[in-house]
Amino acid sequence: MEPGGEDGRLTATRKGEPEGRPSATRNGGGEGRPTATADGPPERRLTATTDGQPEGRLTATRDAPVGGQAVLEGVMMRGVSTWAVAVRKPADEQARGEISVRTFPLVAWSKRRRVFRWPVIRGVVALAESMGIGLRALGISANAQMPGEEEEISSGAWAGTVTVAVVFAVGLFFVVPVGLTSLIKHQLSSSVLFWAVEGVLRTGIFLGYLFLLSRIPDLRRVFEYHGAEHKVISCYEAEDQLTPERAKLYSRLHPRCGTSFLLIVMIMAIFVFAPIGLPAWYLLVATRILGVPLIAGLSFEVIKWAGRNRRKRWVQAIMYPGLQLQKLTTREPDLDQLAVAIAALDAVLAVETPGEASPEDLVGVEVVA
Secondary structure (H helix, E strand, C coil): CCCCCCCCCCEEECCCCHHHCCEEECCCCHHHCCCEECCCCCCCCCCEECCCCHHHCEEECCCCCCEEEEECCEEEEECCCEEEEEEECCCCCCCCCCEEEEEEECCCHHHCCHHHHCCCHHHHHHHHHHHHHHHHHHHHHHHHCCCCCCCCCCHHHHHHHHHHHHHHHHHHHHHHHHHHHHCCHHHCCCHHHHHHHHHHHHHHHHHHHHHHHHCCHHHHHHHHHHHHHHHHHHHHHCCCCCCHHHHCCECCCCCCCHHHHHHHHHHHHHHHHHHHCCCCHHHHHHHHHHCHHHHHHHHHHHHHHHHHCCCCHHHHHHHHHHHHHHHHHCCCCCHHHHHHHHHHHHHHHCCCCHHHCCCCCCCCCCCCC
16 A cells, blocks of 8 residues: 555556556545556456455455355355355475365255245345355365375264254353343343343353454464455455455455354344243243244345445444454454465356346345355
8 A cells, every 4th residue: 555645545556567457556536435547448447445444454345246154274155156165285394285176056045936035034045055055165174184094074973063053052142141031030120121131141142252262272263264255255346356465455354244144143133032021931932042043034134235235334334343343253364365265266256257147147146255
């Protein structure tokens, strides 16, 4: 970045860059949005800005149907009809490990049934689908780290692990808060106070849980790959060059991140459970478990809406807490990790161009970054 106009706005320019690659300068783009300039007719317009981002990092101002997930020493990326996982294999004493990439076709579940495309329902379907893809990607990444002579981890073992994790999450974030609040039920003067206390307790447990995870050293590299995934997606959404050096300029925070989604789930639960009142304890517990899909579906609609309207200041203000929470689940990646994330996205782009998908292609496509 170089000093430029008084307003400090970013303009992407090709002047003086090798191979026509754009570079970010502060020449004062109109309305704070970057514009692409070149010695000849511009071929690429960067849709990125530093508005509301920490440390002047770039962030995309458009939304593309691309999502992803950090895995063990790698990244999974998905588009409209393809998903891919790229993993850095263990290094030997002479050189760093090579990047292994695998690509798979994808037919969104919501394309198969019209009911799966209804609001709220589509969110539940998309999350279930993402969990399935994420499970396979985790298995691939874990097996890539295994020495050649060791037996690979079976899909059944991964499925069992995920099942236990889901049960644990529902119990910790939904059953435990209502159980603890029920202990002081008779001291609370109204149902409104009950669900307010329960909501605050649930959100507090969630924030504490994320904080503890962020302090585990073994998860640091996963969080770095999570940051790499966000940066590369934003770089693509801004129509910038997909290189590690360019992707590094973008923010590691993304409005469609699953971390932001989970915070919305915690808050949405307060309003969904409020009308239930104070029935018997076993009905309270049952509603908390059975209400999870509804809350997830509603929260998905919110995160989807935020991604589409990310340029609006008041939307940025609403999503600000979720973005800040991503500082616990992402870390700044290095160039090698960005290269892995780019390899995964390149594998998707070799098959399709999500940003140019037609409305017909996008029917039923729901992704979270």
